[in-house]
Amino acid sequence: MSPETAETGLEETASIARDLIRFDTTNYGEGRSKGETEAAEYVAAHLQSLGLETQLFDAAPRRTSVIARVEGRDSSRGALVVHGHTDVVPADPANWSVDPFGGVIADGMLWGRGAVDMKNMDAMILTALGDILRSGRQPARDLVIAFFSDEEAGGVEGSHYLVDSHPELFAGATEAISEVGGYSITLGGERAYLLQTGEKALVWIKLVARGTAAHGSRVISDNAITKLAEAVARLGRTEWPIRLTETTTQLIGELARILGRDPQRVGPDDIVLETGTAAGFIQATLRTTTNPTVLTAGYKHNVIPDTAEALVDVRTLPGEEDAVLAQIRAIVGDEIEIVVMHRDVGLENEFEGPLIDKAVEVLHRHDPGTPVLPYLMSGGTDNKALSKLGIKGYGFAPLKLPAELDFPGMFHGVDERVPLDALVFGRRVLTDLLLDY
Known part of the structure; x- marks a missing residue:
């Protein structure tokens, strides 16, 4: 540097x-x-x-x-x-x-x-x-x-x-x-721009496990940390299925056209992975994500705590928040309490209209001929x-x-x-x- x-x-x-x-x-x-x-x-x-x-x-x-x-x-x-x-x-x-x-x-x-x-x-x-x-x-x-x-x-x-x-x-x-939105990516050696027309819903949850407090030398099967760790691992390793919205369907179609891929033969994930660094955002828009982000438990090496907590960042496709929360309940099990810390809506707007037309026009004014594509933001x-x-x-x-x-x-x-x-x-x-x- x-x-x-x-x-x-x-x-x-x-x-x-x-x-x-x-x-x-x-x-x-x-x-x-x-x-x-x-x-x-x-x-x-x-x-x-x-x-x-x-x-x-x-x-x-x-x-x-x-x-x-x-x-x-x-x-x-x-x-x-x-x-x-x-x-x-x-x-x-x-x-x-x-x-x-x-x-x-x-x-x-x-x-x-x-x-x-x-x-x-x-x-x-x-x-x-x-x-x-x-x-x-x-x-x-x-x-x-x-x-x-x-x-x-x-x-x-x-x-x-x-x-x-x-x-x-x-x-x-x-x-x-x-x-x-409005930033450029590189597809097959050519520049294109992603214009954000929507974003996934946000549900921040806390998982709480409770157990028996005891001396660290004891045989304790009712261990809050063990329960929480098992639940977090199950949730964190869950592979949520692909589900395309109107926006992601349009985006995948445009990506396939630009990259010369047949979307009937090449899956959405594979098409997105060909977008290089842009895949980091786009791939997460094809499905729900449930990422554990913070773990909290215990206060001393020789004390088994009676409570353990984990924060999980949940991002669902617009309108799927309640269904996903029900699935999370089934994944983590009945012994784990789920606390919704913050929840906010998902958005999805059409990739059309006067504002979109003007945004595309001014991008082309400064970078002529480059494709402008809609995308759903994962955050x-x-x-x-x-x-x-x-x-x-x-x-x-x-x-x-x-x-x-x-x-x-x-x-x-x-x-x-x-x-x-x-x-x-x-x-x-x-x-x-x-x-x-």
């Missing part, structure tokens, strides 16, 4: 994204976070410098979100919500090549926690707005600009709070755009909260990426980084979308 020490002359999008990365906005979950208020104040100050009036809301102490409204040329058209989040998941510096909160510029890239998820898009939103407003222009329609807290813990103290407590902020809005975004107001949400954070970069692998991963020229590309595409749509 060759660090670039001279930061003068750094393009504005990269500069803002770097500044945001340097705010440690780690969200630990269960109401524990830091830095969100400072990041929100930074964002608000930038919006105010563009002449916008901002509102800051705290769902809980220091869980700050920012809202601003931009008047469009035609306010009679449905407003577009353009939103990001300022929080990030934890990062262990021991595992990184750089300080995860240093905002390092090296090898033509910006490195740091949030470079991919999603302070890159936050910066693109701010600079696209700047390009429009500083030139004296207006977006085509009213924009609701939102930077939410708490997205990485389901948005309870961010987007959900604002939607439930202040729905008037989103009055007149019909559609929204945010993260994890979730704050679009889930906005859907409660009838707002259709899409993922459109446009990035033109090199083929060798494992972009999906860096979400919640190590050494997050984004090419500086991809940020410039995204700024330009987003500016055109907001001006024209």
Whole structure:
């Protein structure tokens, strides 16, 4: 890695994204976070410098979100919500090549926690707005600009709070755009873009096993840890069947066409695996996933605990949450208690309509002739909260990426980084979308 020490002359999008990365906005979950208020104040100050009036809301102490409204040329058209989040998941510096909160510029890239998820898009939103407003222009329609807290813990103290407590902020809005869509992948040596039209449902559960507390030297068959371990292993090793939705059916068909495969002879999994790094996201959209993520039990080597707990991240296809929970109950057995910690809806919108047409058009304006494909996101975004107001949400954070970069692998991963020229590309595409749509 060759660090670039001279930061003068750094393009504005990269500069803002770097500044945001340097705010440690780690969200630990269960109401524990830091830095969100400072990041929100930074964002608000930038919006105010563009002449916008901002509102800051705290769902809980220091869980700050920012809202601003931009008047469009035609306010009679449905407003577009353009939103990001300022929080990030934890990062262990021991595992990184750089300080995860240093905002390092090296090898033509910006490195740091949030470079991919999603302070890159936050910066693109701010600079696209700047390009429009500083030139004296207006977006085509009213924009609701939102930077939410708490997205990485389901948005309870961010987007959900604002939607439930202040729905008037989103009055007149019909559609929204945010993260994890509009980025490029490489198929058979050619570039294509994935535009996110939906996302899987989210069910975060806790498994609880109870047993007999005793001295560690005893013969105890009623061991809570053993029960939990057996249940976790069964659930974690469950192979959920493939089930295609309208979105994934369309995507698999397009992938097969581009790759020259016969979808009647080659299965969806095999087609997806040919997409290279993109498979990391796409494969999980073909089925339910149930991934154990945290184990908690015991407090001393020679004490058998009476309780053991495990957290499991469950992602189902839209509308299948109850059926999957019933299947999980059968898999883990009656001795294991299942506690639903957080639950949120799945989304699936059509890959058609004026917003989709305009997003494809502006991508082609900056990268002519490249295919644009719909996909269902395996994770979730704050679009889930906005859907409660009838707002259709899409993922459109446009990035033109090199083929060798494992972009999906860096979400919640190590050494997050984004090419500086991809940020410039995204700024330009987003500016055109907001001006024209």
